[in-house]
Amino acid sequence: MVARTIVITSGKGGVGKTTTTANLAVELAKIGKKVVAIDGDIGLRNLDVVMGLENRIVYTLVDVVEGACRLNQALVRDKRIENLYMLPAAQTRTKDAVTSEQMCEICSMLSDEFDFILIDSPAGIESGFRNAATPAQEALVVTTPEVSAVRDADRIIGLLESMEKRGISLVINRLSPKMVKRGDMLDISDVVEILSINLIGIVPEDEAVITSTNRGEPLTFQAVGPAARAFSNLAKRILGEKVPFDELEHMNNKGILGHIKKLFGV
Amino acid sequence: MAFLDRWFDRNKTKDEAKERLQLVLIHDRTDLAPELLEQLRAELIKVICNYLEVDDKKIELGLEREDRTVALVANIPVKNIKRYIPNAKNK
Numbered sequence: 001m002v003a004r005t006i007v008i009t010s011g012k013g014g015v016g017k018t019t020t021t022a023n024l025a026v027e028l029a030k031i032g033k034k035v036v037a038i039d040g041d042i043g044l045r046n047l048d049v050v051m052g053l054e055n056r057i058v059y060t061l062v063d064v065v066e067g068a069c070r071l072n073q074a075l076v077r078d079k080r081i082e083n084l085y086m087l088p089a090a091q092t093r094t095k096d097a098v099t100s101e102q103m104c105e106i107c108s109m110l111s112d113e114f115d116f117i118l119i120d121s122p123a124g125i126e127s128g129f130r131n132a133a134t135p136a137q138e139a140l141v142v143t144t145p146e147v148s149a150v151r152d153a154d155r156i157i158g159l160l161e162s163m164e165k166r167g168i169s170l171v172i173n174r175l176s177p178k179m180v181k182r183g184d185m186l187d188i189s190d191v192v193e194i195l196s197i198n199l200i201g202i203v204p205e206d207e208a209v210i211t212s213t214n215r216g217e218p219l220t221f222q223a224v225g226p227a228a229r230a231f232s233n234l235a236k237r238i239l240g241e242k243v244p245f246d247e248l249e250h251m252n253n254k255g256i257l258g259h260i261k262k263l264f265g266v
Numbered sequence: 267m268a269f270l271d272r273w274f275d276r277n278k279t280k281d282e283a284k285e286r287l288q289l290v291l292i293h294d295r296t297d298l299a300p301e302l303l304e305q306l307r308a309e310l311i312k313v314i315c316n317y318l319e320v321d322d323k324k325i326e327l328g329l330e331r332e333d334r335t336v337a338l339v340a341n342i343p344v345k346n347i348k349r350y351i352p353n354a355k356n357k
Contacts, residue, residue, distance in 0.1 A: 147286060147287050147290075151287060154295070155294060183278030183280050183281070184279045186283050194284070194287055
């Protein structure tokens with residue numbers, strides 16, 4: 001087994017990197033893939049709470065790097081679903097606690113045992129981002145349809161391209177169909193046109209994202225609601241399944257709105 | 267939809283967002299780090315000096331933006347033109 005290593009990144013904070021990482025990890029595991037999600041945000045870890053695994057952490061990624069434990073001891077297995085693991089970040093350290101080379105080493109050790117390594121990148125473009133992005137061959141850039149998030153996504157895409165990542169795909173998160181309909185939110189075609197990279201996921205605004213985080217249960221465990229469905233489709237597309245994007249075929253507003261209505265049952 | 271909006275004289279804020287984004291990205295995408303521009307300048311001068319005698323104190327080099335395009339604009343005062351082929355110099 002040689003794992004596909006994917007970094008989930010965005011530049012801007014708060015657009016849904018961790019939520020995307022957690023839900024994508026669960027979805028891929030549900031399909032039967034062996035998945036490890038790595039929290040790349042040393043010092044500000046959150047993947048543990050979003051996945052609901054915060055009470056099970058014994059060792060962290062930094063402990064592995066420093067030789068305080070073996071890699072297997074730091075991996076937290078999700079008991080709710082088979083084949084899902086998390087490698088937590090240290091909370092009391094800083095980004096400088098690991099180097100890009102050490103991250104690559106860890107990923108290459110995991111590569112033989114897993115189908116997917118998902119790396120949740122910290123916000124920003126500094127060392128934390130580089131540590132998370134360097135081991136990955138592919139990247140998911142998460143953005144929301146807002147000016148600031150799209151601008152930062154553009155910057156990150158430029159950096160990923162200069163790092164010669166071959167698969168850079170876009171996830172548009174927190175899309176509000178209502179606001180798009182009113183003309184008060186950038187629509188999918190706007191964002192894709194501006195960033196001009198491959199679109200792989202559209203996740204609508206959904207309160208279930210917050211309620212599921214409240215409970216520490218990635219929402220894809222329940223598999224109902226628009227956001228859960230969107231993450232499920234994202235996982236399928238990553239596996240190469242052609243889940244149709246109607247909106248890409250009709251790039252005008254009407255087509256997109258029609259699709260969104262259909263998709264969300266509005 | 268579009269004509270209805272115009273009918274009710276309502277501005278779509280998303281159009282404004284798109285326009286502003288496109289503009290700011292032109293700047294973002296072409297902003298060269300100062301060290302990089304300095305390096306480009308030094309290398310350019312080195313090459314040009316093989317062919318021309320230039321006044322390297324008066325060289326102006328920079329990116330100029332006009333609407334949606336960007337150009338590298340250089341103003342390099344020439345003092346003298348070399349009359350020999352530079353590679354033949356050492357032979």
